[in-house]
Amino acid sequence: MSDIVIRVEAISKYYRIGERDPYKMLRDVLVRSLSSQLRTIGSRLMGRGPAINGDQNKNDFWALKDVSFEVREGEALGIIGRNGAGKSTLLKILSRITLPTSGRAQMYGRLASLLEVGTGFHPELTGRDNMFLNGAILGMKRAEIERKFDEIVAFAEVERFIDTPVKHYSSGMYLRLAFAVAAHLEPEILLVDEVLAVGDIAFQKKCLGKMDDVAKQGRTILFVSHNLQAIAQLTHRCVLLSDGRLLFDGPTAQALEKYRESAVPGAHNATYYQTRTNVPHNHLAWVAVQTSIRPGLHRWGDPIRFEFGLRVAEPMDGLALSFHVVNQFGERVCHFWMTNSDMIRTSEPRTFVLRCDVPKFRLYMGSYTITTWVFRGDSDLESLKNICPFDVTMDGIYREQLWKTGDCAYLEDADWDVGCDDLPD
């Protein structure tokens, strides 16, 4: 039995809406309410937590509530859950970026997270300079970076450009270098968050390989992803979060099953995404993917409907929406957008329902999510990434051989005609 390296005990995190707002001006705090202004400023100045009993705003919420689990040395643990389930908050707490409101987590050893690939990169500095800077930010010693320098450069495949400012890098090179630095950190605990959604397939395979190596070296991995296939490959155990609570902790296969079930919210059938708070600007209030078999499960070739509730809080002309269907490798496989004639024009705040029907949805079996863009002209107003996960299955579609995953990305309907073009012998 190996040792416990992470022990999470009844961790809770409470967010006030104010804390999630970008920032406040003193004026806003002052005008909010004369009676409470001094108290508000006072408590903000002192960084006091929320008044847990008493005046709770309906927009305040528990991002995590009483979550406990343990991770043993050398274990690869998956963390799954829908958007807003608390995964990111949990990661932030474990990587010490934010403090829990209550509860306690204990860890042995250095924790490095791949959720920050490339943070601290400065565009004006060369690849070499950025390697040292980024390494230092991630907690590497200078000597350690020097020792691994060649290895990192080779892994990132940027040898020729190592003395070029990274502002001239392609986005692929940038990400490879960033990932390479982070991947050579050799922490006791590695935290991976959706990192596989970057780079090309070849590089993603390399990353998966690197993570396998890490796991084999007996180090601990926490893996957060919407890519259920990768979760299934890399982990044997998963914790499933839902609305900030721990719903399930056990074997990956069961957790994934439960996750698919939990993708059925009671009240709104097939509405998978809903904004949590009253966002003041124009945004998507909810998004629904109406799949053919049951919520979250779609049969290849059936009609599918994507529905969006667009809240126009600040009336403007020319609002439009586009979205991608994204596969498990983070590749955008389908793109849908509104044409000019459908653009939204309104002079008063309203909510619009935008519906996109695809008569025959022919993406091959696999896991998909969608990424949305609310935009106006050339500027993006809001983008939601990896929401509304759903699976496409070939159940009920007949062919002689079994369907195999990864055979293709897209399966077109086709008619075959077989005939002879010569006379019989």
Added chain:
Amino acid sequence: MSEPLVTQSAERRTARPPLVTIEPLRGWAPLGLHELWKCRELIYFFVWRDVKIRYKQTILGAAWAVLQPLLTMVVFSVIFGHLAGLPSDGTPYPIFTYTALLPWQLFAYALSQTAISLVSHQQLLKKVYFPRLVIPVSAVLCWVVDFSIGFLVLLVMMVYYGIVPTLAIFTVPLFVVFAMVAALAVGLWLATLNVQFRDVRYAIPFLIQFWLFITPVAYSSSLILDRMPERWRFLYGLNPMTGVVEGFRWALLGKSGDVGSLIFISALVVVGLLLSGVIYFRRMEGTFSDVV
């Protein structure tokens, strides 16, 4: 295949990595200076980055480090020294004001950069953990380079004006540290407040301008002190930069009015501001990533 794993993990157990406990902050946080010291390499890299990129894509490059105090000196000399005829304690006015401008600009630039440092590093704050004090500390330190370049010019000017320094010149580093600690002390407060209230960003240019007027940079402190009753003169030392500027003049130009007590009071103020600043910063640290 699993055999080596077991031995490795047994090896690991003997040298168990340190335990990290994450829990809500209760009461006041410790200063965490030990942790800061462990991060000195990171501080070095931040300073190195800031110095390296400061004058990137400028035509004049590092010449800016010289031009800024030098041009200010010219303007001050013409307006305050020549036209207004402010006294300069018997020293040529240009060098009299340049000696004060050097530490003043070190302080002013360091302070303004520190005050916005947390906000300008918000991406980092939201993504990576490291002792947060690293950010303001390195924002102050990176101005030493500009200061040093400007100081070389001062040495040239001293030769030109034939000013022979006394042994007191060896105390200059002390006053450089004094200026930087003053900038850090005030900067910590402003940086922490700026996370919550972006008003700070707009208040800084005003604050610095105001501060310049009450600091004896363009004029001699005797101009003020002579008009104050003897027993209230120490009040002028409450402005930490009075101590710094007078310290510089004493160390380099050898002018010694009765500035010892001023410097002492300034130092006390700085220590008080620094301690409270660090405590406040540490207290708020945990909320930075949620609020910024």
